[in-house]
Every structure is written in structure tokens, then in C-alpha cells.
Amino acid sequence: MTRRIVVVGGDATGMSAANTALRHGGSASYEVVVLECGHYTSYSACGIPYWIAGDVTERDDLIARAPEQHREAGIDLRMRTEVTAVDLDKQVVSFRAVDGDGQDGELEYDDLVLATGARPIRPPLDGIDAEGIFGVQSLEDGEAILDDLTGRDLRRAVVVGAGYIGVEMAEAMLRRGLEVTVVDQAPEPFTQVDPDMGALVREAMEGMGMTVLTGTPVEGFDVGDDGRVRAVRTGDATLPADVVVLGLGVRPNVSLASEAGLTIGESGGIATDVRMRCVGHGNVWAGGDCVQTHHRLSGRGVAIALGTHANKHGRIIGTNLAGGYGAFPGVIGTAISKVCSLEIGRTGLGEAEATAAGFAYVTATIESSNVAGYLPGAEMMTVKVLAEQRSGRLLGAQIVGRANAAKRIDVFATAIWNGMGAEEMTFMDLSYAPPFSPVWDAVLVAARKATKAVEADSPASPA
Amino acid sequence: MTRRIVVVGGDATGMSAANTALRHGGSASYEVVVLECGHYTSYSACGIPYWIAGDVTERDDLIARAPEQHREAGIDLRMRTEVTAVDLDKQVVSFRAVDGDGQDGELEYDDLVLATGARPIRPPLDGIDAEGIFGVQSLEDGEAILDDLTGRDLRRAVVVGAGYIGVEMAEAMLRRGLEVTVVDQAPEPFTQVDPDMGALVREAMEGMGMTVLTGTPVEGFDVGDDGRVRAVRTGDATLPADVVVLGLGVRPNVSLASEAGLTIGESGGIATDVRMRCVGHGNVWAGGDCVQTHHRLSGRGVAIALGTHANKHGRIIGTNLAGGYGAFPGVIGTAISKVCSLEIGRTGLGEAEATAAGFAYVTATIESSNVAGYLPGAEMMTVKVLAEQRSGRLLGAQIVGRANAAKRIDVFATAIWNGMGAEEMTFMDLSYAPPFSPVWDAVLVAARKATKAVEADSPASPA
Structure with missing residues (x-):
């Protein structure tokens, strides 16, 4: 018997879920319908600034897969189709044609995937709707x-x-x-x-x-x-x-989910279990910018709008839909950005976040060069590390620098993901050659200083 | 009572040990004598190709600390002084002046540090001593x-x-x-x-x-x-x-250690415990290119000549000499290099090494771009991953690419250091923005393919 999967939203999570389910499950087992209210599918919102800047010349370069390509893959994709309501008991979605020239209607589902994304924050300021x-x-x-x-x-x-x-x-x-x-x-x-x-x-x-x-x-x-x-x-x-x-910034777009009666988490995103099933509804899935995810350090629910999470959620949902097992392991708040030649990376908890989560921590900030100091073009970066008091466990890291600085945040991300302490990290076997780092890479120097800060700061336990 | 620490070799390990011991222990507690047979201290051998190429214009740029600077820090540094023998029972080193104008003699020690480095391999080929x-x-x-x-x-x-x-x-x-x-x-x-x-x-x-x-x-x-x-x-x-x-390549320079009767490991390097004490000799320490270190994956002893290990060994020896606790956690074979615009990184075990260590493994090789594919200057890199059969534990990774490719090896190094599996790595929270990676970073794509290879390949246990 063919199961019908209805996906609301045709961007990263939705299309990734649809494609993964079809690829693993096969079109004999699954009928996959995707309803997308916009004009585009599977595009890189993160690429828009580079399109405006002129690095990307064609809009279509930002589109990973156009509607026709999804249809060729066997997906029943309906563009400019807005889902207006979900009836969780009847397992039915109601939709309307945005342009008025398509069909309004209802659709039954066996499984429902909510990938409704996020809405930009737009405060009701005087004049905000002006042109320009x-x-x-x-x-x-x-x-x-x-x-x-x-x-x-x-x-x-x-x-x-x-x-x-x-x-x-x-x-x-x-x-x-x-x-x-x-x-x-x-x-x-x-x-x-x-x-x-x-x-x-x-x-x-x-x-x-x-x-x-x-x-x-x-x-x-x-x-x-x-x-x-x-x-x-x-x-x-x-x-x-x-x-x-x-x-x-943006907020999770949960109006549909909320009106349907799904549980919304403390962060404002749809609450799911690790397999991305909406709480209490084994056949309703949600992922991407509209959901709440687990922060591995704070233990709290957070809503982080980021293409990389959205893609992972989609793949996990698709795997589960096809009868496999996929579980999202949570996030640690890793992010990176660039302003002209300036690079910024962060992972884990910042000071305010660590305090809010209840951690006692020390910080260490160092400067180091991106390549061996004696090479031409060596540029300094600043690395800040947060480590838990007494245990020395790494809680967060931030990098501000120039070329080849910020991607080092992934080393901290991997270390933090694994619960490493600052001291162990100091002696970790990272790569070294003069065009890539000083003999002590910046991340190791930062870990070393954090180790000292932990040693200097940690009070003894009360007797 | 002042303890005398005699250090043989004034490069990375020796000077780092000397400085760390003095900094932590103080010159009231320790007399530190360093005997160095060459003309230079604390220089970057790894920087020599960049000096020849013209990137580095002054020899002195490759010297992190000159002899005078070490002496100002309180170290009794004797240049052009070759240690010819060590008597472990009497706790005495014999030395000679290389240039013939210094003093030969003997020196008693309380602690001895061997940092004799490596010797280049120079096969006895016909004509090898020719000029040029x-x-x-x-x-x-x-x-x-x-x-x-x-x-x-x-x-x-x-x-x-x-x-x-x-x-x-x-x-x-x-x-x-x-x-x-x-x-x-x-x-x-x-x-x-x-x-x-x-x-x-x-x-x-x-x-x-x-x-x-x-x-x-x-x-x-x-x-x-x-x-x-x-x-x-x-x-x-x-x-x-x-x-x-x-x-x-090079081989550990162990002639002095060997003649003194210290244990040499299977790899040809001096055998030490985790605190870098020579086996059976609590007051004789060794580190850097002359020692054998523990490979965390193979469990075997290896001799890897690399400034980053040498510096870490020196710091650990110095910490221990000053009464602290330092233990070297071993290596995983991380390395990186560059040939013009080509970048090469590796960590963990290669195929031959994995086989020699007795592992059954699968491999996965992928191509991915260094930045979002739609940005100008996007360049491809090849990433190969080795994962253990059945368990999926990451055993090794190799990267060959262009700009901003090879330093990604540190993410694998950190993952492998922590014993991560390919599947868990696939969903790890790494940084993403278009100027830094596609939405699935190359290392995640490689981990994903390795996960599939493990699933496809792993035979069941015999009944």
C-alpha cells in the first residue's frame, strides 16, 4: 500500500526529507507531495548577500534544485500553494493557490512533514513599510x-x-x-x-x-x-x-503548527523528539528553521535558523520516513561569518549563555598568527575560550581574525562536541607546517591558557 | 638544595623543557645547563624551504630565541658543546668543545634531558658526498x-x-x-x-x-x-x-642514549613513559625527534619527527621537572604540507598502516568544494576517510586540495582523537557560511559516505 507523505515547505528541510524518503523507500511505497507557497525550491538564502555584492551573478546559481528537477525525481511538487490549516485528527491539510489561478483544496496524509522555516523579525516601527x-x-x-x-x-x-x-x-x-x-x-x-x-x-x-x-x-x-x-x-x-x-534576525514560523495544536517549545520552535517527530504525534515530523533543537551544553531547547541544521533535519526525517533510523544529536551553536576580510567564528556557549545555563566558568583570550610568524602575510587572530570551573571542560570558543582564522572554530566545535577538557586539548595532535600555523596552533595556545585559568581560578569544594 | 638539570640539545624540546622548568620551579631551586653542539638554538627547521624559496629573507627570522635570550632567562647555555657520553650510574655527562677552543669536561646532573633530535637519512650511495x-x-x-x-x-x-x-x-x-x-x-x-x-x-x-x-x-x-x-x-x-x-626523511638520533644503555623502542626512538621518563630511569628524560611515542590508534610505538610534538614534549618534561604533572597523550599521525598551491593533510592511519595494525576497514573518497559552489574561486578538494568495519570508528583521513582545504584535517584529527564514529560525525555541528564551505562541509560529506560504506560492507559476526 502506498503511503502518502505531505511536506509543507519546499526548501532545505522539506526537499531533503522528500528526496531522502523517495530514494530509500522508493516511489512504489511512497507518494510524496510537497506544497510550497513561494516561487523557488532548495535555494541558498545564505547566498543572498553574495548575490547582492556581485560575487554571484545569476539568481539561479543560488538554486540547488529547481522544481522540474524535483518533479523528475518523482516528487509531486505544487508551487505557489499555501497550506492554511492542518487537521491532525483527520490527517488532512487544507491549501489554497496563492496566485488564485490554481486549485484550493484538501489533501489527506499518512505522514506530514512541517518545514515552514522562519519569518524575519519586522518590528512595527513607524514607516517600516516604506519603499526602499x-x-x-x-x-x-x-x-x-x-x-x-x-x-x-x-x-x-x-x-x-x-x-x-x-x-x-x-x-x-x-x-x-x-x-x-x-x-x-x-x-x-x-x-x-x-x-x-x-x-x-x-x-x-x-x-x-x-x-x-x-x-x-x-x-x-x-x-x-x-x-x-x-x-x-x-x-x-x-x-x-x-x-x-x-x-x-528571524523567528520560527510556527503559526500553522500552533493552530493545529502541536506543542511549541520554550524557544518558540516546534517541539520534536530526537527523530524529529512532533511531540505526541508519531506521523507528524518537523525540521529546519521552524523547530526547537536540543543544545548539548545548556541542555535547553533553542531555535537556530541555519541551512546546515535544516539539511540535516531533512535527511533524518527522510531516513525515518523510509523505515530507517535517524536521530538528530543536537547543536552546540557553531556559526561563522565574514565581513570583507574579517572572519568571525563561534561555537558552544558565550558568557551570557553560560551564565544563563548555570555554569561557573573561566575565560582565556589569546592572540596568535594564522601562519608561522616569519612568513609573509602572517596575520593575527584573537581566540577566546570558555572552560568550566574546576573540571576544565570546554564550554565555548570564539575567533575573530583575518584570512584562515575562523574555520578553526570547527576544531573547537569537534572538541566541545566530544566533551573535551582544555588541558587534554592542549596536547592534541593537530597539523602543523609553517604555511598553516605556528608550531603551537592558535587553538592549542588558547586551550593552554584556559587550562592555566582553570588551575588558577578553581576554588576547592566546600568541606 | 639546588638541583642541576642538564639538557642535551638546545632546540625545541631542550629549550622548552629548560624554560618551563625554570619558569615553574625558579632558579633558586634549579640550575639548568643546556649543551648544544650546533650554532643555533630554538630554530624552525620546518621553515628552511621557505627561506630557500625567498619567503623568509633573514636566517634570524627562523630563530625563535637566540642563545643570549635563553641566557637572560637564567639558562647556562653552552654552544658548540657536544656531549660524547652519559654515565647513568654516576649521573655524569662527558662533553667536548666542537671548535676546539672551548673546554672539554664532565658535568654531574640530578636530572638529565635528552633532546638529541633526528639525523637525516643519507644512504651510502656512490658520490653522495659530492659538492652540490x-x-x-x-x-x-x-x-x-x-x-x-x-x-x-x-x-x-x-x-x-x-x-x-x-x-x-x-x-x-x-x-x-x-x-x-x-x-x-x-x-x-x-x-x-x-x-x-x-x-x-x-x-x-x-x-x-x-x-x-x-x-x-x-x-x-x-x-x-x-x-x-x-x-x-x-x-x-x-x-x-x-x-x-x-x-x-630522518631517523631518531639515539647514539648517545643507546651507548649509555637506555632502552630503544621498536621504532628506533628512545622508549619513555607517558611523562617522558626514559624506561627504568626516573631522572632521565627524553623528548622530541629522538623518542618513540605512542600511536593512539595502532597502539604501537612510532617515531615522528615534528616540531609540534617536540615542543609539547619539552613543555611536559619541564612541567614534570618543576614538580608538576605532565603526561604526553600520544599521537595520531596528523600532518600537513603544501606544494605551491596544492595542500595535503593527513591524520590517523593510512591503508597500509591500518592493515599493519590489524584493522579491518572500509574507505570512502569524496570530492567537495572549499566554499559554496556558486561563489567565485570555489575549488575542489578530495577527502578520503578510513573507518573500522562494523563499528564505523574513524581510523584515518586524508585531504588533497587547493586553498583552504588541508587545515580541515584538524577536524578529523579531533574527531579521531575522541574515538568518534563516522555516523556521529556526519551530524556534528560544524560551522557553515558560503565563503567557508558548502552547506554540508567536505568533512561531513566524507563522514556520510564512510557511514554508508560501513553499512554496506560490514559482515555479520560468525554465529
Whole structure:
């Protein structure tokens, strides 16, 4: 008997689940229907800043697989089709044609996969719907920005929010020749790293010619008679703006799940078990930006919107749908970004996160070069490590540097994933040759300093 | 009471041990005497190819700390002083002045540190002592090569041996404008990786304009009337050569230890316990290129000459000398190299090593790009993984690629160090952003393919 799998959302998680299930299970066993409300499938949202910057010339380069390719693989893919409701008891989804020229209807499912992604945060500020103010979430957003920038004489860009998308879009605007101001309410940019590391990011961004205004909440936008944004208003000032980019982060898109009565976790994402089954519903699966995942260090539920998790979730769901066993092992908050030549990496817990999780910890910060110091082009990076008091277990690491700096965060990620202590890490057998690192790689130097900090700091247990 | 520590050898291990002991123990507790037969202390032998190539312009740039700096730190450093014998019962070393103008004599010790390094392999081939044939071990070697190359019109360089030093010196000679031929008796160059990966290295070297002759043992050297090398003779051919570089690897320099009666391990290096104490002698320590270390995967003793191990050994010895506790956790054979734009990394066991250690294993080889495929400058790398049959435990990994490829070996090194399986690694939280990797990083793709290979290959246990 053929089981029908209905997938809501045709991006990373949804299409990966659909393809994996079909590949392992076969189309004789499964009928896979994917309902996608947008125009595109399987695209790289993370690539949009590089498209705006001009590194990527064609929109289609950001599309890993077009609808036709999915259909050729045997998937019944229905584009511009929005799912409006799920009835978990009847096992039915209701959908409508977004453009009005398709069919509305209902569809029964044996298994349901929710891959509804995330929604950009868009505070209800005065003037936020003016022309010239853009989000950066979908390929449609990217097209709108490019259309707006092309053939106009825009001089001043203001980027609201100095997180991943914010700094990457700031680079894109700078490289397109605009004057760039980045505004954020936090004390330092890039709050994914601690403020002391964020200060290094600020310095570097200022060195690139950007204006960075932190501790500065945006209060609204001045709009011209033509309906176009003219300026960004903060408490302190009015910043003239020809174009504004919003990079305020995203929230899990759980309205469908929530209305259907599925459990939403403390982080705001759909709660699932390790196999990505929605709590209490063995035939309803969810993954990607819309779910809550387990943080291996804090033990808490977190919602982290990232293509790499979304792809893994999709594969795990697909494996399970096809009768295999797949379990998602959780996350540790690894991330990486680049602003022009500046590289930023982080993994594990930052100081505020470690404190919130209840850890007592020490920190160690070091500077080291990316290659042997005597080679031309050697550049310094700063590495900060958090280790648990007494045990010395690694809790987090952050790197800010230039070329070949930030990808080293994966070594910390792997060490933290495995519960390593700072001391053991210090003597780990990592690669060395002069064009790749000093004889003590930066990560080892940082681990060594963290070991000393643990030794110096740890109080004895009370008697 | 002041204890006297006598250190034989003033490079990485010896000076690191001396400095660590003094820093932790204090000069009131310890008198530290270092005897070094050469002209230099604490230099980067690994940097010599980059000095020859011209990246490093001053010899002194390769010296991390000059003799005066060590003396200022309180070390009684005696240069050009060769230790000729050790009497373990009397706790006395005998030494002689190399240049004949110093003092010969004897010195009692409370603790002895042997850091005698390695000796380059130099087979007794016909003509090997001719002018124009160079090793690449010491700064003196580097000076000799540079003197020879400077102001002469040399056209053809032959490099004998296609290991680390061989390929790095081949690059250096190529960049100095010489025609380069690399000769090795093995079937493919760079036997630190498996032959299938070595074939990629060969292709790349040939693409750079080098001639690579493998399966070709060198039988001798033709020498001109002026005493200078003219050609390299192999079984098949006579290769004209204006200059010859020997890159045949090194062996632990254990003559002093051996004559003193210390235990030499199966690998040819001095046998020590985990604290780097020579077997059966609680006050005799050894580290660096002259010792045998424990391979964490094979469980066997290996001798690996590498500055990173040497520095770690020195620090551990110094910590122990000062009354602390330091233990060397062993190695897993991690290494990295570069030939022009080609990067090569390896960790764990290669196929021959895995077989010799008794493992049954599967392999998986994948190609992936160094950054998101849609970005300009994306370049492919090849990643090979060995995983144990049935258990799926990672046993080894090898990477051959271009920019930003080989340092990924550290992720495998950290995973293998921690005994991870291929399947768990597949879902590990590594960093992702388009300028740093595809959404599935190459190491995850390789782990995924290895997982499938384990599933497909593993035979059931006999009933």
C-alpha cells in the first residue's frame, strides 16, 4: 500500500526529507507531495548577500534544485500553494493557490512533514513599510534589493541589525560603493560573540569605512512624499538613508503548527523528539528553521535558523520516513561569518549563555598568527575560550581574525562536541607546517591558557 | 638544595623543557645547563624551504630565541658543546668543545634531558658526498644551499625523496626558477598519504611543471672533476643535475642514549613513559625527534619527527621537572604540507598502516568544494576517510586540495582523537557560511559516505 507523505515547505528541510524518503523507500511505497507557497525550491538564502555584492551573478546559481528537477525525481511538487490549516485528527491539510489561478483544496496524509522555516523579525516601527526598506530572507527579497539598487544613484545605506545578515549585507552595500551605517541596539555589533570580541568586529568594520552605531535602538523611518524611505530615526539622531536593509534576525514560523495544536517549545520552535517527530504525534515530523533543537551544553531547547541544521533535519526525517533510523544529536551553536576580510567564528556557549545555563566558568583570550610568524602575510587572530570551573571542560570558543582564522572554530566545535577538557586539548595532535600555523596552533595556545585559568581560578569544594 | 638539570640539545624540546622548568620551579631551586653542539638554538627547521624559496629573507627570522635570550632567562647555555657520553650510574655527562677552543669536561646532573633530535637519512650511495648535494636539516644546511644557489647559473635541480621536505624543497627550487625533477622509489609521491591520494599529488606537481619520477630508486651520483655533482643515476636513466637536494626523511638520533644503555623502542626512538621518563630511569628524560611515542590508534610505538610534538614534549618534561604533572597523550599521525598551491593533510592511519595494525576497514573518497559552489574561486578538494568495519570508528583521513582545504584535517584529527564514529560525525555541528564551505562541509560529506560504506560492507559476526 502506498503511503502518502505531505511536506509543507519546499526548501532545505522539506526537499531533503522528500528526496531522502523517495530514494530509500522508493516511489512504489511512497507518494510524496510537497506544497510550497513561494516561487523557488532548495535555494541558498545564505547566498543572498553574495548575490547582492556581485560575487554571484545569476539568481539561479543560488538554486540547488529547481522544481522540474524535483518533479523528475518523482516528487509531486505544487508551487505557489499555501497550506492554511492542518487537521491532525483527520490527517488532512487544507491549501489554497496563492496566485488564485490554481486549485484550493484538501489533501489527506499518512505522514506530514512541517518545514515552514522562519519569518524575519519586522518590528512595527513607524514607516517600516516604506519603499526602499528591505528584508533579506527570500530570493524575492534579493531580487527586490537588486532591482532597487540597479540604475539608481543611491549613496547611503543603513543596515539595521549587526548580526550575520546585517554584517554580510553591510559588506555587500560597501562593495557596491554605498556609504554604509550599521545600527544596532546592543553595546557591540555581532552579539553572537561576547562584547569584548564584538568590539574587535566593530574596530574592523570601522576600519573598512563603515559607521557602526551601537547602543542605538531604531525608533522609526522618515518617509518622503513619494513613499520612499528618507532616513532612519534613532533616539539620538536622524540618519539619512537612500536604502535600508533589515537584518534583525528571524523567528520560527510556527503559526500553522500552533493552530493545529502541536506543542511549541520554550524557544518558540516546534517541539520534536530526537527523530524529529512532533511531540505526541508519531506521523507528524518537523525540521529546519521552524523547530526547537536540543543544545548539548545548556541542555535547553533553542531555535537556530541555519541551512546546515535544516539539511540535516531533512535527511533524518527522510531516513525515518523510509523505515530507517535517524536521530538528530543536537547543536552546540557553531556559526561563522565574514565581513570583507574579517572572519568571525563561534561555537558552544558565550558568557551570557553560560551564565544563563548555570555554569561557573573561566575565560582565556589569546592572540596568535594564522601562519608561522616569519612568513609573509602572517596575520593575527584573537581566540577566546570558555572552560568550566574546576573540571576544565570546554564550554565555548570564539575567533575573530583575518584570512584562515575562523574555520578553526570547527576544531573547537569537534572538541566541545566530544566533551573535551582544555588541558587534554592542549596536547592534541593537530597539523602543523609553517604555511598553516605556528608550531603551537592558535587553538592549542588558547586551550593552554584556559587550562592555566582553570588551575588558577578553581576554588576547592566546600568541606 | 639546588638541583642541576642538564639538557642535551638546545632546540625545541631542550629549550622548552629548560624554560618551563625554570619558569615553574625558579632558579633558586634549579640550575639548568643546556649543551648544544650546533650554532643555533630554538630554530624552525620546518621553515628552511621557505627561506630557500625567498619567503623568509633573514636566517634570524627562523630563530625563535637566540642563545643570549635563553641566557637572560637564567639558562647556562653552552654552544658548540657536544656531549660524547652519559654515565647513568654516576649521573655524569662527558662533553667536548666542537671548535676546539672551548673546554672539554664532565658535568654531574640530578636530572638529565635528552633532546638529541633526528639525523637525516643519507644512504651510502656512490658520490653522495659530492659538492652540490645538500640535506635540509639544520640552518647550516639552509645557508649552504643558499650560498650555492646565489650568484651561480644553476638550471636543473633534482630532489631525491618526495616526502614533506622533498615536495617543499621542490617548490622552493621551482620558485627560484630551476627546472625541477623529483625522484622517489615509491609508486606515487608523498607516501604519507595512500597511493590513490598520492596520484593526485603527482598530477598537481606535474601540472606545476615539475617532473616526477616514481618507482625510481637512486643508485648513485655522477661527479665532475671539480668534485661537483653532475647527474643523478637511477636504474633507468641518468638525470643531469646542477644541484641535488636530499629529502629522504630522518631517523631518531639515539647514539648517545643507546651507548649509555637506555632502552630503544621498536621504532628506533628512545622508549619513555607517558611523562617522558626514559624506561627504568626516573631522572632521565627524553623528548622530541629522538623518542618513540605512542600511536593512539595502532597502539604501537612510532617515531615522528615534528616540531609540534617536540615542543609539547619539552613543555611536559619541564612541567614534570618543576614538580608538576605532565603526561604526553600520544599521537595520531596528523600532518600537513603544501606544494605551491596544492595542500595535503593527513591524520590517523593510512591503508597500509591500518592493515599493519590489524584493522579491518572500509574507505570512502569524496570530492567537495572549499566554499559554496556558486561563489567565485570555489575549488575542489578530495577527502578520503578510513573507518573500522562494523563499528564505523574513524581510523584515518586524508585531504588533497587547493586553498583552504588541508587545515580541515584538524577536524578529523579531533574527531579521531575522541574515538568518534563516522555516523556521529556526519551530524556534528560544524560551522557553515558560503565563503567557508558548502552547506554540508567536505568533512561531513566524507563522514556520510564512510557511514554508508560501513553499512554496506560490514559482515555479520560468525554465529
